[in-house]
Amino acid sequence: MPTWNAPSVNTPIAGALALPGSKSLTNRFLILAAQGSHEVTIQQPLEARDTQLMQAALGALGASFDFDDKTQSLRIVPINKQAVPKELTIEGGLAGTVIRFLTPLALQYCEKLTVLGDPAARKRPIRPLLNSLAQLGYDFEVFEEPVPDEAGPVPLFEVRKSTPLNAEDTSPNRVDVEAKASSQFLSALLLSAAGWPQGLEICAKRPIISGTHVDMTLDSLTQAGITLQVEETAESVTYRVAPGRPQLDQMTVEADLSNAGPFIAAIWACGGKLAIPNWPAQTTQAGDYWRELFSILGGKVSTATEDHGQGAVFTAPEGLRTNEEYLEFDLQAHGELTPTLAAMAALRQGKTKITGIGHLRGHETDRLAAIVNEVKRLGGEAEAGEDFLLFHAPVTTPAQVHAYHDHRMATFGAIIGLVLPGVQVDDIDATTKTMPTFKDLWAQLVAPALPESNLSE
Template structure:
């Protein structure tokens, strides 16, 4: 889609009062799909996310021999796993789009394929770090060829139908996905797989805990410990793997923009089926939004967030929940005091360099932002509408929509990039505001 295509974000004209049902979790859907593809028998996922990223994951796993079926009139997905006797052999090519879970999870699984598997992706994917994936595969005895800049796509994994186990060390400072990918595929290794993290920091630890939880649900023994040197170590035991029927939780991170709307417009937004206990980082919104001035309550299976339009700045360590940063930053720019969002250096390797991109776009609106290597300071000022670039990043797009609730004439570039994880974001947003498409929108 051409970058000049913009969507004028609607301004909230009154309080909101809506029950929102967000689709299934992107992170959980990706993990369930991969495990279902290597399970001992068929799996039924109820309520999985149907978005560009999840479709790319299905296409990738389909190249390796998994099969997918949607029963008529159902929101479920039935997965028939890869079977060694019927799996395709020979060379394959997988396009990862801009999906981090596909580009980091599937190459390890490709070692189990009998043939060469080439991985490429969207132009923006070719600059995302892949070095730890490549290093881990080579440490496990899997041959990998790099075709471009070292440590990046495109690469070819020379699958030989097996993934040796053993003990390896890895630096996952740039992304927790570099740990999760090994743990997931380790369920089908020849021997127990032990992974030791040697980096200076470990971002998004909840996502690794999520991986351990889905492995446990599948009957795989996976444990986490901290060794005598203070290093995190994970061990996965190969063995039987069965999922059966799985209900996918709603995506709590994708609920964030709607919760933010209650704080900006006033009123209440309720999110249906908010889990009582979860490993999703989005559950941290309950604490963060409370600190910023929201009233957060639980009513049965629903989470209610109410606001008055007053928003307070926040000094917060977001290292474990970095994906929430764009939403928190969008609120911070409308707050009554400065904010400092810390521990987010790993966001520089996401769909875009989110720290730099946020700093640039918030400055364009009129805020004073100070960009540090690992954090972002936001000093609110009177804002003026402008073209808000999204850099092919779905969370940058929703951040622009959030700010546009209060600031007129915020023109979000390529709002359809939200289809990566939230297929009908625009429709849900307009429905929340009880409005038609805003004047001036172009596609």
């Protein structure tokens, strides 16, 4: 794959930048709409590799999709149960929202499921979810042997029925789930829970990592009219989901606030002012935390109005990178923001510590190890502990940043390249996983003149 020369800038950035829709919301809406009883239209969905894989997997269950490029809307026809074979194969790429979310749902329609994925997906945790499904009468086999990247889609695991559920049993099914490695195990069970004949009771042991994503799942279920109850204790959280079909109406996907991170980091690194339209006033997205992080890092965030809603404006003076103050951040609930915050930390003069992120070792790559490797490659000093990153000295030397097939490591390299001329990224196309327009948006960001903002502060 061709390397990408990261552009650098030596002047403040100013203007407005509209971002594509949220991957996390798009895939939750897709899976709920596909389980419904009527056609649903989703406005402003993300069109990227992860959402295309979700559509293809749901298509294997008999759902159909029609995207209107003119209106940027997607029409979904729900699952056709009669079209599902007894033995089903789906492909999930490197997308946890596909590999994990689709597994419990597909097993409501087929007797044997084989899930394929990218070779790197064999390193991503899956057993906690499969252990929960075993409590519902399923056997599984996981394929964990390493395979070369060029192998293409490879089997990740197989699941088949062993003890059929008793259709005459009126008591709720109950499962325990461990969500300390990924909240997606819990969200996967929640998103299909209403499809079981008696509903599902899910007991999640604490700690539950990335709680904002669970909140997003619960909010999506509520919007879909699913009846659920939540009971919390010091040791666990129990979710009781009543049976029923989701009843979504027309939905609009919010802008992806996590993917706003690299552009916000650019303003912090270079100075300037950036307006991001359609920033929601209230949201369950983890990326909304960028407003607080940016302020802690010395910038100013203001709310602005526009013709069709609300936006956020990020303003930073030049010189924030030279601050020598020690900073510490707990990102247990917002872990996906770590690679971007790490790029900012790697540019700071002061020491920075990011805690609560041990679960990132099981993401698209071991993000803690990858970040430390790349900081050292770029002449900086950093170390990783069991659940933290500590940055001792800023990067100084341009080099080729390795993306590790990880979209967030690719944008990590882009951020560093803004202020360290000569940086390259070996696989910038990893960003197509969740933001296929990243290269164009980044070029627009560093252009001599961004489009002017029409937001009024």
